[in-house]
Amino acid sequence: MNLTEGKEKFLQSWGALGSSWGVNRTMAQIHALLMISPHALSADDVMEELKISRGNANMNIRALIDWGLVFKELRAGERKEFFVAEKDMWKVVKNIIIQRKKRELEPMIKVLDELSSVEGDDAETEEFVKTIKDIKLFSSKADSTLDTLIKADSNWFVGTFMKMIK
Amino acid sequence: MNLTEGKEKFLQSWGALGSSWGVNRTMAQIHALLMISPHALSADDVMEELKISRGNANMNIRALIDWGLVFKELRAGERKEFFVAEKDMWKVVKNIIIQRKKRELEPMIKVLDELSSVEGDDAETEEFVKTIKDIKLFSSKADSTLDTLIKADSNWFVGTFMKMIK
DNA sequence: TTGTACTTTCAGGAAGTTTTGAAAAAATCG
DNA sequence: CGATTTTTTCAAAACTTCCTGAAAGTACAA
Numbered sequence: 294m295n296l297t298e299g300k301e302k303f304l305q306s307w308g309a310l311g312s313s314w315g316v317n318r319t320m321a322q323i324h325a326l327l328m329i330s331p332h333a334l335s336a337d338d339v340m341e342e343l344k345i346s347r348g349n350a351n352m353n354i355r356a357l358i359d360w361g362l363v364f365k366e367l368r369a370g371e372r373k374e375f376f377v378a379e380k381d382m383w384k385v386v387k388n389i390i391i392q393r394k395k396r397e398l399e400p401m402i403k404v405l406d407e408l409s410s411v412e413g414d415d416a417e418t419e420e421f422v423k424t425i426k427d428i429k430l431f432s433s434k435a436d437s438t439l440d441t442l443i444k445a446d447s448n449w450f451v452g453t454f455m456k457m458i459k
Numbered sequence: 460m461n462l463t464e465g466k467e468k469f470l471q472s473w474g475a476l477g478s479s480w481g482v483n484r485t486m487a488q489i490h491a492l493l494m495i496s497p498h499a500l501s502a503d504d505v506m507e508e509l510k511i512s513r514g515n516a517n518m519n520i521r522a523l524i525d526w527g528l529v530f531k532e533l534r535a536g537e538r539k540e541f542f543v544a545e546k547d548m549w550k551v552v553k554n555i556i557i558q559r560k561k562r563e564l565e566p567m568i569k570v571l572d573e574l575s576s577v578e579g580d581d582a583e584t585e586e587f588v589k590t591i592k593d594i595k596l597f598s599s600k601a602d603s604t605l606d607t608l609i610k611a612d613s614n615w616f617v618g619t620f621m622k623m624i625k
Numbered sequence: 626t627t628g629t630a631c632t633t634t635c636a637g638g639a640a641g642t643t644t645t646g647a648a649a650a651a652a653t654c655g
Numbered sequence: 656c657g658a659t660t661t662t663t664t665c666a667a668a669a670c671t672t673c674c675t676g677a678a679a680g681t682a683c684a685a
Contacts, residue, residue: 296584299577303591306570313481313563317673328594331586336632346675351633372630372683380590382597397479404472411465418462420497424546425469428494431548483643502662512645517663538653538660626685633680642671650663655656 300329304343319345320353324362327378333366335373361388387443394439402436405429466495470509485511486519490528493544499532501539527554553609560605568602571595 294302304322311321322343327334334342340350354376357363362385366375379385408425411418460468470488477487488509493500500508506516520542523529528551532541545551574591577584 294573294577296577296579296581296587299574299587299591302570303574303587306567310563310567313559315479315481319673329587329590331582347632348634348676349674352674355633374632380593382594386597393479397476401472401476404468407460408465408469411460411462413462415462416497421462421465421469421495424495425465427546428548431552485643513662514646514664515644518644521663540662628685629683631680631682634678635676638673638675640671640673642669644669645667646665648664650661652659652661654659 303329317353319343319349320356323350323353324357324378327363327376328380330378333375333377335375337373339376360392390439391443394436394443398432398436398439402429402432405432469495483519485509485515486522489516489519490523490544493529493542494546496544499541499543501541503539505542526558556605557609560602560609564598564602564605568595568598571598 304325307325308318308322311324312318314321323339326339326342336347336350336354339345339354340347343350354363357378358365361379363376363378366377368375379388405425405428409422409429411422411425413419470491473491474484474488477490478484480487489505492505492508502513502516502520505511505520506513509516520529523544524531527545529542529544532543534541545554571591571594575588575595577588577591579585
């Protein structure tokens with residue numbers, strides 16, 4: 294396989310993977326493109342490589358910056374902005390965990406908290422509250438585990454899990 | 460808050476959470492409904508509670524059974540089928556990990572393998588292959604870690620992570 | 626200040642996904 | 656075996672999400 298085919302395949306696969314993770318296809322592809330690029334790319338480069346519009350490129354690059362997965366690179370004497378991807382996979386995953394935890398897990402825990410206070414003494418209410426509390430317990434544990442994971446550095450992570458696996 | 464409001468809120472929140480996880484809203488809501496129900500429900504019950512069509516209910520229940528998150532319950536003397544959800548959160552998460560690993564991580568590792576064999580000696584190709592190999596290394600580690608997690612039981616999981624957190 | 630190079634915004638259209646509902650198939654019963 | 660109940664299928668409709676491209680906005684240099 295040559296480089297052009299390889300790049301193409303990687304962009305397609307990474308984009309498809311993104312779709313099943315609540316990330317839109319284009320955003321995942323831009324990230325992929327920047328990851329395999331040896332140097333920073335401008336918005337125009339991204340538009341051309343992925344055959345997408347300026348608006349689309351701009352919005353998704355912005356979103357990637359929000360997630361901490363892509364950075365601006367300003368060059369002296371160049372008005373144009375260039376972009377580079379975070380390439381350390383551990384940092385990529387860590388940022389995704391941080392963002393999704395904040396956007397999804399934490400609000401859910403808050404809702405579960407409110408729901409634990411549902412009143413009533415019939416079987417259905419009891420079952421409901423019991424189930425909610427179970428889910429909340431599990432979610433809170435997951436939450437602290439993720440906090441620990443976030444604080445830990447890559448080597449620690451790999452080391453610990455390698456021991457677990459062996 | 461009373462039971463009806465609580466149920467409604469839980470169904471909404473769980474459904475919304477599903478959307479950001481590549482699970483469709485209705486599938487997540489059916490799962491939520493069955494989790495908080497003290498007894499098995501029929502397709503008609505699900506249709507009525509969630510105000511959805513027969514076809515929609517049937518397709519999503521089917522998908523949930525595929526994922527191992529819902530089971531059929533047959534009753535002697537009843538022609539109708541009833542459904543119950545897996546309520547042990549650890550098992551729920553474990554099943555989701557198993558399915559997504561199979562559907563997403565494993566195919567991606569296969570693609571990355573193919574991409575490691577891209578040929579060429581310019582800087583761009585080298586960078587490409589290097590990045591792919593990094594991603595593959597990380598993915599393979601994640602893969603084995605998940606295998607370990609799947610084999611482990613709930614207590615072990617909680618125990619180990621609780622130690623990590625302390 | 627004005628011209629230029631670039632970035633951001635957003636309404637409307639395109640593409641993709643989910644839902645419906647009716648018809649077909651399957652299962653069960655007398 | 657019908658008759659009846661329940662489940663499954665699937666084309667079309669409804670809905671949602673994403674993308675385009677043109678216009679507006681911003682920053683900078685001269």
